[in-house]
Amino acid sequence: MSADLEAIGLTVLLAGVTTLVLVLLATPLAWWLANSGSRYRPIVESLVAMPLILPPTVLGFYLLVFLNPESLLGGIWVRATGQSLTFSFSGLVIASIIYSLPFMVQPLQGAFRAVPISVRESAAVLGASPRDVFFNVAVPLARRGFLTGIVLTFAHTIGEFGVVLMMGGNIPGETRVLSIAIYEHVETLNYDAAHVLALGLMGFSFLSLWLIYRVAGRGAEVLRG
Amino acid sequence: MSRRLIIDGCLSRPGFMLEVQLDVDLDHTVGLQGATGAGKTSLLRIVAGLEPDFTGYLQFGANVWHDSAKGISVPTHLRKLGVVFQDARLLPGRTVLDNFRFAESRSSAPLHPDQLARLAGDFSVDTLMDRSVDALSGGERQRVSLVQALLTQPQLLLLDEPFSANDDDHRRHVATALSDWLYKEALPLICVSHSAQELHLLTRTTLKMEAGRIVQQGATADILTRDSGDKVFGAKVLEVDQLNGRVTFQWDPADAEITDLTAGDRIYVSHQPKQGSNLGAPLQPQTEQNHYEAE
Numbered sequence: 174m175s176a177d178l179e180a181i182g183l184t185v186l187l188a189g190v191t192t193l194v195l196v197l198l199a200t201p202l203a204w205w206l207a208n209s210g211s212r213y214r215p216i217v218e219s220l221v222a223m224p225l226i227l228p229p230t231v232l233g234f235y236l237l238v239f240l241n242p243e244s245l246l247g248g249i250w251v252r253a254t255g256q257s258l259t260f261s262f263s264g265l266v267i268a269s270i271i272y273s274l275p276f277m278v279q280p281l282q283g284a285f286r287a288v289p290i291s292v293r294e295s296a297a298v299l300g301a302s303p304r305d306v307f308f309n310v311a312v313p314l315a316r317r318g319f320l321t322g323i324v325l326t327f328a329h330t331i332g333e334f335g336v337v338l339m340m341g342g343n344i345p346g347e348t349r350v351l352s353i354a355i356y357e358h359v360e361t362l363n364y365d366a367a368h369v370l371a372l373g374l375m376g377f378s379f380l381s382l383w384l385i386y387r388v389a390g391r392g393a394e395v396l397r398g
Numbered sequence: 399m400s401r402r403l404i405i406d407g408c409l410s411r412p413g414f415m416l417e418v419q420l421d422v423d424l425d426h427t428v429g430l431q432g433a434t435g436a437g438k439t440s441l442l443r444i445v446a447g448l449e450p451d452f453t454g455y456l457q458f459g460a461n462v463w464h465d466s467a468k469g470i471s472v473p474t475h476l477r478k479l480g481v482v483f484q485d486a487r488l489l490p491g492r493t494v495l496d497n498f499r500f501a502e503s504r505s506s507a508p509l510h511p512d513q514l515a516r517l518a519g520d521f522s523v524d525t526l527m528d529r530s531v532d533a534l535s536g537g538e539r540q541r542v543s544l545v546q547a548l549l550t551q552p553q554l555l556l557l558d559e560p561f562s563a564n565d566d567d568h569r570r571h572v573a574t575a576l577s578d579w580l581y582k583e584a585l586p587l588i589c590v591s592h593s594a595q596e597l598h599l600l601t602r603t604t605l606k607m608e609a610g611r612i613v614q615q616g617a618t619a620d621i622l623t624r625d626s627g628d629k630v631f632g633a634k635v636l637e638v639d640q641l642n643g644r645v646t647f648q649w650d651p652a653d654a655e656i657t658d659l660t661a662g663d664r665i666y667v668s669h670q671p672k673q674g675s676n677l678g679a680p681l682q683p684q685t686e687q688n689h690y691e692a693e
Contacts, residue, residue, distance in 0.1 A: 294448055295487040295543075297474040300504035300550050305475075309500075310489060 179346055180354040188330040191269040195277040195326050203281035222275050233339020236268050260342045268336045276329045277322040284318020285311060321385050328381040400459050401425050401586050407454010409440055416440050416610040424586035429601030429618055436607040438590045442556045446481055447474040478506040480552030482560045486539035488531040494542050495527040501549040517545045520575040536563030541572060557589040573599050594622050
C-alpha cells in the first residue's frame with residue numbers, strides 16, 4: 174500500500190510540474206498561433222496536435238532514441254547533470270510536456286482567438302501597449318481557457334501510461350506512476366489493489382471533466398471537437 | 399503648438415481603394431462626411447494606426463506617425479488618441495467603472511481627481527458606474543466609450559458616429575456637452591457623422607469623402623449648405639437675455655430670405671468668432687452654438 178501511495182505522490186508531482194511548465198511554454202505559443210498569419214502556423218499547429226493521434230508507444234520510442242545517454246541530447250544532459258534522461262523523473266517530465274502539449278495549447282489558442290480584435294484595438298487606443306493588452310485584457314478574458322488547459326493537462330498527465338512505460342519503466346519513487354502501478358497489480362493478479370487505484374482514477378477523471386464543463390461552460394468547446 | 403494633420407498615402411483592399419492627400423489644420427475641429435463605404439472609418443483607422451496596410455505618410459503636429467519610405471510607424475498606444483468607434487467597443491466582462499479605471503491608469507497626463515465625476519455627470523453616465531458594460535444599451539455604450547476616451551487625456555479625439563445610438567434628446571445633450579469639453583480642453587477633433595446637426599455643432603471644417611477620396615474640404619457651414627440646400631444667413635445679435643435664454647437677431651438685409659420662417663421653427667445658429675478672440679481654442683464659446691427658438 175505504501176508503494177501505491179508513493180506512486181500516487183509521484184504521479185501528482187509529475188502532473189504538477191508538467192502543468193506548471195506547460196502553462197509557461199504553451200501560453201506564448203498559443204498566443205502566437207492565435208494571432209499569426211505566418212505560413213508556418215499550420216505546420217506548428219500540426220506538430221502540436223500530433224500527440225493527440227500518435228500512439229504513445231511511438232512517442233515513447235522516439236524519446237527513447239533521442240534522449241538516451243548515448244544520443245546527442247541525452248549525452249549533453251548526462252554531462253550537465255550527471256543523470257540520464259531515460260528511466261528517470263526528469264525524462265518523464267520532458268515526455269509528459271510533449272505528450273500533454275496539445276491539451277494546454279488548444280484550449281488556450283481557442284480562448285485567445287475568442288478575444289475580439291476590436292477589444293484589443295480599443296485597449297490600444299486607450300494607451301495600452303501590446304504587452305499590457307496581453308496581460309491585462311487578453312489573459313483575463315481567456316481565463317476559462319487557462320482553467321480548461323490546466324485541468325486537462327493535469328488530468329491527462331495523471332493518466333499517462335504508454336510513454337512512461339516506453340521510456341520510464343517501472344522504478345519505484347522515480348518513474349513508477351499510477352497507471353504503471355495499476356498495470357503491475359493486474360499483471361500480478363492483485364485485482365483488489367488495482368481496483369482501488371483504478372476507481373480512484375475514474376473518480377478523479379470524472380471530477381476534472383465535470384469541473385471544466387461546469388465552470389468553463391462554453392469555454393470547453395475544444396473538448397467536444 | 400501646431401496641429402496640422404498631413405496624410406498622403408493609400409490603403410488598398412480587395413474591392414476598395416482609399417487614396418488620401420490631406421492637409422488640414424486641427425485647431426479647428428474637423429467633420430468627416432460621406433456616403434457609407436466612402437472610406438470615413440478607414441481614414442480614422444489610418445490616423446489611429448489601426449490599418450497596418452496603409453502605405454504613405456502621416457503626420458500630426460510635429461510628430462511623424464507613419465512614413466512608409468523610412469519604415470516609421472508609431473504604434474497606436476503611443477499616439478495619445480481618444481477614439482470612439484461606431485460600435486462603441488468597451489472591455490467586456492467589466493463594469494463601467496472598471497472600464498473608466500482602465501483608461502484612467504493609462505492616461506497620458508495626470509488626471510484631476512474630479513475629472514471622472516465631472517465627465518460622468520456631463521455625459522449622463524454617472525448612474526451606470528456599477529453596471530456591467532455587457533448590459534448597456536447602444537446609446538449608453540457610446541456615452542461610456544466617449545467618457546473613457548476623454549479620460550486618457552488624448553491629444554486628438556477621433557469619433558465615428560459617436561451618438562448614433564442615442565435618442566434625439568440624448569444626442570443633443572451629449573453633443574452639446576462634448577462641444578463644451580472640446581472648447582475647455584482645446585482638444586482637436588475629427589468626427590464622422592451623418593448628422594448635419596452634429597457637424598454644425600461640433601465642427602468648423604468638414605471634409606467630404608466619396609469612393610475613397612476626399613472630394614471637398616471647407617467650412618462646415620458651406621459644405622453642409624451646398625449639400626442639403628440649407629440656407630445660410632448672416633445675422634447680427636441685437637440682444638442677449640441670459641436670464642430667459644433668449645437672443646434677438648437682426649438678419650442682414652441682403653440675405654433676408656426669411657419668409658419661410660415662422661415662430662416655433664428650430665434653426666441652427668453657427669457663431670463666427672470675433673477676430674483675435676480665438677486664443678488657440680478650437681471652438682468659440684459654445685453658448686452661441688446651441689439652438690435657439692427663432693425669435
